[in-house]
Amino acid sequence: MPDGIANKLKIMKEKLILAVNPGSTSTKFALYDGDELLFDKTLRHTAQELEGFRRVTDQLPFRYQVIMEALRAAGTDLTMISAVVGRGGLVNPIESGIYEVNELMNSHLTEAVNGEHASNLGALLADMMVASMPVAKAYIVDPVVVDELEPVARLSGHPLISRRSIFHALNQKAVARIYAASLGKEYEDMNLVVAHMGGGISVGAHRHGKVVDVNNALNGDGPYSPERSGGLPAAQLAELCFSGRYTMAEVKTMIAGKGGMVAYMGTNSFLDVCNRADEGDELATLVVSGCSYQTAKEIGAMSAVLGGEVDAIILTGGMANDPGHVERIRVMVKSIAPVFVYPGEDELKALAFNGFLAVTGRIVVKAYRG
Numbered sequence: 001m002p003d004g005i006a007n008k009l010k011i012m013k014e015k016l017i018l019a020v021n022p023g024s025t026s027t028k029f030a031l032y033d034g035d036e037l038l039f040d041k042t043l044r045h046t047a048q049e050l051e052g053f054r055r056v057t058d059q060l061p062f063r064y065q066v067i068m069e070a071l072r073a074a075g076t077d078l079t080m081i082s083a084v085v086g087r088g089g090l091v092n093p094i095e096s097g098i099y100e101v102n103e104l105m106n107s108h109l110t111e112a113v114n115g116e117h118a119s120n121l122g123a124l125l126a127d128m129m130v131a132s133m134p135v136a137k138a139y140i141v142d143p144v145v146v147d148e149l150e151p152v153a154r155l156s157g158h159p160l161i162s163r164r165s166i167f168h169a170l171n172q173k174a175v176a177r178i179y180a181a182s183l184g185k186e187y188e189d190m191n192l193v194v195a196h197m198g199g200g201i202s203v204g205a206h207r208h209g210k211v212v213d214v215n216n217a218l219n220g221d222g223p224y225s226p227e228r229s230g231g232l233p234a235a236q237l238a239e240l241c242f243s244g245r246y247t248m249a250e251v252k253t254m255i256a257g258k259g260g261m262v263a264y265m266g267t268n269s270f271l272d273v274c275n276r277a278d279e280g281d282e283l284a285t286l287v288v289s290g291c292s293y294q295t296a297k298e299i300g301a302m303s304a305v306l307g308g309e310v311d312a313i314i315l316t317g318g319m320a321n322d323p324g325h326v327e328r329i330r331v332m333v334k335s336i337a338p339v340f341v342y343p344g345e346d347e348l349k350a351l352a353f354n355g356f357l358a359v360t361g362r363i364v365v366k367a368y369r370g
Contacts, residue, residue: 015082015359018129018136019351020067022087022121024199025050027063031076032352040348041070056116057109063121064128081136084129085355086122087347088143090114093165096146096173096210097366098354101127101138105368117218119144139365141354142170144218148210153305163221167202167214168317174350175316175342176206190311193302193337195329197319198345199268200256201225201295205302213305215298220255223294226268226319229259230294261287270319292325296332303336310337317345 016038021028025047030040043066053059071078086101089109099105101123109120126138146169156163172194173187180187188209195203201224202217215222215231224230232255241251254263262268264287265276276284303310313333319325320343330339357363 015135016076016080017352017355017359018071018081018084019348019355020084020086020122020125020129021347021351022063022118022125024118027067028348029067029070030348030352031071031074031081032349032356034356035349035353037349039074041074043067043070055112056118056120057112057124060121060124060128064125067125067129068132078133079135081133082359083137083139083355084126084133085139085141085351086124086126087119087170087351088140088145089120089122090117090145090166091123091140091143091368092370093145093147094143094368095366096142096148096169098139098141098358098363099366099368101140102368104370105140108370114145115218117144137359139355139358141351142173144169146173146211148212149214150212153213164216164219165211165214166216166218167204167211168196168198168200168217168345169211170347170350171196171316171345172202172204172206172211174346175314178342178346179312179314179340191306191309192312192314193299193306193310194314194316195295195299196345197225197295197315197317197325199225199227201228201230201291201298201317201319203295203298203302205305207306213302218256222298224260224291226261226270226273227257227259229255229263261291270322270325274322274324288325289328291319292328293332296329299329299333300336303333308336313337313339314342315339316342318343320344 017032019030025045027043031038091105091108105123106127109123112120123140130136130138144166147165149165154163176192176194177187180190192206194206200217201222202214203222204211204214220229220232222230261273265273265284273284273288277288299313315326320341326341358365
């Protein structure tokens with residue numbers, strides 16, 4: 001870290017906000033003073049480092065240790081941090097907003113009541129970290145289970161199965177608000193279709209500030225992605241499940257973790273598959289084109305949810321950095337509404353900004369009641 005930043009950390013008069021975003025193979029965190037980024041860091045975790053952990057939450061002490069070591073190495077004065085804001089995990093469905101971490105939330109995430117996911121570590125890490133920070137509080141913001149679905153969107157086709165809202169709520173909401181602000185408008189006054197394209201792809205119909213329909217990007221719905229199968233033909237999946245060749249755990253891994261491009265191409269690197277396509281690999285060309293095709297189809301479906309009254313289509317996430325992917329989607333959906341691209345993700349900034357609003361009393365902090 002440059003000496004100037006280290007010195008600034010030592011003399012900073014304002015309280016600081018620490019944002020933490022755990023991923024499947026990385027832990028990203030950043031320190032902010034208000035909306036000013038002081039430093040950020042991404043810690044990559046090898047398969048060898050993680051192979052000894054049976055469950056995601058078993059990684060908690062390891063992840064905590066590497067973050068705290070990095071903060072100390074950066075010369076961070078922990079007493080000046082007023083909030084640690086973690087990425088929200090698979091808690092029970094809740095409305096959009098910022099929530100203070102409580103015992104019930106910790107219990108639900110530790111027990112993985114709604115499934116295993118690296119995001120479950122966000123609240124747990126934040127809560128563990130504030131124990132060594134005299135004034136800090138732990139929060140989560142817009143977890144992946146934000147649920148604003150309309151009743152009709154919950155129908156699956158069978159009463160034993162209900163459609164669930166699991167998507168990239170934090171980034172979808174953040175870029176939607178950024179786009180609206182760029183026009184001098186309020187997010188709550190617009191109709192938008194937002195596609196987050198990363199390890200999973202979620203496409204949401206945003207009607208006047210609420211995501212009224214969205215594909216479940218985690219459990220097998222919508223477009224396939226670098227790591228996830230997306231929607232699969234149900235009868236063929238049922239035959240696979242009862243073939244005796246695979247356990248339930250193995251089938252679930254086919255859906256999330258080793259589905260999509262991993263299954264087709266043996267890698268979860270979208271960039272690698274795109275490079276192979278550019279070099280003339282016919283299967284790679286077909287697979288990346290299929291991903292663009294399915295994403296555009298899902299955008300079309302969500303535009304129908306909005307009755308065709310769409311102010312804009314927003315493409316975001318890491319895959320939005322690839323011009324070819326973006327252009328293939330744009331060609332298919334440009335007749336619906338103008339397409340705007342916000343490459344990558346700004347999740348750490350979104351976490352920190354909501355934390356700043358909370359500690360300055362500018363936003364209502366909600367209580368998680370399960």
